[in-house]
Amino acid sequence: xxxxxxxxxxxxxxxxxxxxxxxxxxxxxxxxxxxxxxxxxxxxxxxxxxxxxxxxxxxxxxxxxxxxxxxxxx
Amino acid sequence: xxxxxxxxxxxxxxxxxxxxxxxxxxxxxxxxxxxxxxxxxxxxxxxxxxxxxxxxxxxxxxxxxxxxxxxxxxxxxxxxxxxxxxxxxxxxxxxxxxxxxxxxxxxxxxxxxxxxxxxxxxxxxxxxxxxxxxxxxxxxxxxxxxxxxxxxxxxxxxxxxxxxxxxxxxxxxxxxxxxxxxxxxxxxxxxxxxxxxxxxxxxxxxxxxxxxxxxxxxxxxxxxxxxxxxxxxxxxxxxxxxxxxxxxxxxxxxxxxxxxxxxxxxxxxxxxxxxxxxxxxxxxxxxxxxxxxxxxxxxxxxxxxxxxxxxxxxxxxxxxxxxxxxxxxxxxxxxxxxxxxxxxxxxxxxxxxxxxxxxxxxxxxxxxxxxxxxxxxxxxxxxxxxxxxxxxxxxxxxxxxxxxxxxxxxxxxxxxxxxxxxxxxxxxxxxxxxxxxxxxxxxxxxxxxxxxxxxxxxxxxxxxxxxxxxxxxxxxxxxxxxxxxxxxxxxxxxxxxxxxxxxxxxxxxxxxxxxxxx
Ligand code: SF4
Ligand code: SF4
Ligand code: SF4
Numbered sequence: 001x002x003x004x005x006x007x008x009x010x011x012x013x014x015x016x017x018x019x020x021x022x023x024x025x026x027x028x029x030x031x032x033x034x035x036x037x038x039x040x041x042x043x044x045x046x047x048x049x050x051x052x053x054x055x056x057x058x059x060x061x062x063x064x065x066x067x068x069x070x071x072x073x074x
Numbered sequence: 075x076x077x078x079x080x081x082x083x084x085x086x087x088x089x090x091x092x093x094x095x096x097x098x099x100x101x102x103x104x105x106x107x108x109x110x111x112x113x114x115x116x117x118x119x120x121x122x123x124x125x126x127x128x129x130x131x132x133x134x135x136x137x138x139x140x141x142x143x144x145x146x147x148x149x150x151x152x153x154x155x156x157x158x159x160x161x162x163x164x165x166x167x168x169x170x171x172x173x174x175x176x177x178x179x180x181x182x183x184x185x186x187x188x189x190x191x192x193x194x195x196x197x198x199x200x201x202x203x204x205x206x207x208x209x210x211x212x213x214x215x216x217x218x219x220x221x222x223x224x225x226x227x228x229x230x231x232x233x234x235x236x237x238x239x240x241x242x243x244x245x246x247x248x249x250x251x252x253x254x255x256x257x258x259x260x261x262x263x264x265x266x267x268x269x270x271x272x273x274x275x276x277x278x279x280x281x282x283x284x285x286x287x288x289x290x291x292x293x294x295x296x297x298x299x300x301x302x303x304x305x306x307x308x309x310x311x312x313x314x315x316x317x318x319x320x321x322x323x324x325x326x327x328x329x330x331x332x333x334x335x336x337x338x339x340x341x342x343x344x345x346x347x348x349x350x351x352x353x354x355x356x357x358x359x360x361x362x363x364x365x366x367x368x369x370x371x372x373x374x375x376x377x378x379x380x381x382x383x384x385x386x387x388x389x390x391x392x393x394x395x396x397x398x399x400x401x402x403x404x405x406x407x408x409x410x411x412x413x414x415x416x417x418x419x420x421x422x423x424x425x426x427x428x429x430x431x432x433x434x435x436x437x438x439x440x441x442x443x444x445x446x447x448x449x450x451x452x453x454x455x456x457x458x459x460x461x462x463x464x465x466x467x468x469x470x471x472x473x474x475x476x477x478x479x480x481x482x483x484x485x486x487x488x489x490x491x492x493x494x495x496x497x498x499x500x501x502x503x504x505x506x507x508x509x510x511x512x513x514x515x516x517x518x519x520x521x522x523x524x525x526x527x528x529x530x531x532x533x534x535x536x537x538x539x540x541x542x543x544x545x546x547x548x549x550x551x552x553x554x555x556x557x558x559x560x561x562x563x564x565x566x567x568x569x570x571x572x573x574x575x576x577x578x579x580x581x582x583x584x585x586x587x588x589x590x591x592x
Contacts (some may be wrong), residue, residue: 012154012181013154013155013156013209013210014154014155014215015154015155015156015157015210015214015279017155018155019282046282046283047282047283048282048283048284050282053279053282053283053284054155054157054279054284056156056159
């Protein structure tokens with residue numbers, strides 16, 4: 001659920017896309033987008049959200065506060 | 075789920091890498107285990123090089139200074155992602171220091187890239203090299219990069235393949251590179267000391283996390299040197315690029331030079347930092363300046379005793395097409411290429427390249443003869459001259475049309491290529507004309523003479539006023555031979571007291587990359 005890409009800042013470099021363990025990121029209309037239903041904040045895979053760690057533009061992959069945080073299955 | 079296995083690529087831990095680097099064996103600057111003493115050099119003719127290395131470099135414009143007047147290269151921008159951040163790069167725009175066109179240029183799919191390669195090969199028969207250099211890091215885009223190489227090798231087997239990387243992922247891909255028939259790799263190495271690295275690289279992305287500060291620089295330097303060593307072991311020619319950043323890594327690059335030489339680098343290319351503030355890079359915004367022409371030359375000279383230096387690098391764009399210094403990429407936009415009916419004619423290309431080889435041989439013989447004449451003269455004088463050329467080793471460019479000048483150092487031991495000076499693209503009319511002239515004068519201010527095919531009266535008198543002799547009597551002649559002949563007469567004039575030899579000042583290196591393909 002929670003991460004989103006701020007389209008106006010995305011350079012479409014594609015760095016984040018192959019890194020997402022949930023294949024939640026894809027290119028749409030010249031910018032990259034995260035499918036909220038697929039994003040687990042990388043919980044269960046990596047210590048850091050991969051899209052955030054790889055993105056060259058600070059504060060471009062950010063938590064989408066309009067959605068609930070991801071809950072790891074118990 | 076299964077995505078993790080296939081998708082997360084970084085493999086080896088950084089710690090292991092540093093140990094292996096310590097075990098480096100001193101191999102000199104040759105990359106192949108050939109017998110006989112070889113001086114490896116960008117300027118060297120075949121005489122100084124083992125045959126199989128000469129075969130690799132003789133028609134490569136980036137590896138052979140001499141070849142760059144005759145052969146062209148093209149870059150295909152198939153690799154947008156990067157895995158590190160450099161303070162001289164703003165990934166929104168063209169990176170002037172590495173080869174990146176940024177958002178202004180088109181990204182290509184591997185299939186589009188091949189079509190483009192064939193289109194260029196058919197139009198420009200002297201195009202011998204296809205490189206992938208960005209706009210990000212080719213090895214951060216391994217699928218696209220290697221797919222492109224595979225398709226090009228199949229479709230146009232005579233084209234040499236090369237790759238430029240920041241080196242972070244290099245150790246993981248050395249074997250794939252070797253299998254892809256890539257025979258030239260360029261690694262950008264700006265430091266071996268993490269303290270210095272931390273001032274250049276804010277972060278790297280490695281092993282699924284972001285490293286910053288000293289940790290980042292340590293991992294990066296270890297991986298770069300390890301990758302270089304592994305490539306050398308496999309007989310792949312490696313060039314090392316370093317960006318010279320005054321007060322940060324300028325003195326340190328002498329250490330870098332030693333380190334890369336001992337790991338088998340064939341050529342070291344020290345490039346000036348480009349940091350115009352409008353690029354919005356960290357260095358551009360915090361006022362970090364680039365080196366002057368004299369500072370750059372002094373550092374290149376200091377490293378030259380250690381190994382051969384490349385001085386003709388143009389820091390070209392990730393989609394550049396043409397001879398170094400020219401950019402014909404606008405003729406080959408994706409739209410145009412996709413509409414072209416391309417015929418790849420290996421025979422025609424070979425015949426053309428054979429003609430180029432004959433021309434080169436004749437040129438070498440001519441300047442050798444002229445040099446013989448010079449041998450008699452004993453003089454301490456060494457000076458710089460600038461040449462306006464469009465290629466083929468001729469003085470064939472009008473002063474007013476030149477976008478860059480080639481600078482040579484002359485002494486009684488011959489000519490030595492020092493570098494090129496880019497001057498702003500022609501702006502027409504009124505004040506633009508004056509600005510342009512002063513830009514040129516600033517750019518070649520350390521030169522005693524400038525050789526041109528033609529020059530107008532007003533720029534001529536302004537040059538003379540600035541102490542630079544405009545020389546147009548060698549129009550359309552071979553420039554190596556011409557500058558030596560001019561130098562002989564210069565020495566005579568000094569000897570007879572007709573002129574006095576005075577030292578020239580410093581020159582400035584242009585701080586703007588060419589963003590749009592003019
Ligand atoms: S946070 Fe992780 S799971 Fe979510 S989009 Fe980014 S990479 Fe994918
Ligand atoms: S890494 Fe950042 S800039 Fe690059 S495509 Fe992803 S969101 Fe856009
Ligand atoms: S490695 Fe190249 S593309 Fe990546 S940040 Fe550095 S200069 Fe930019």
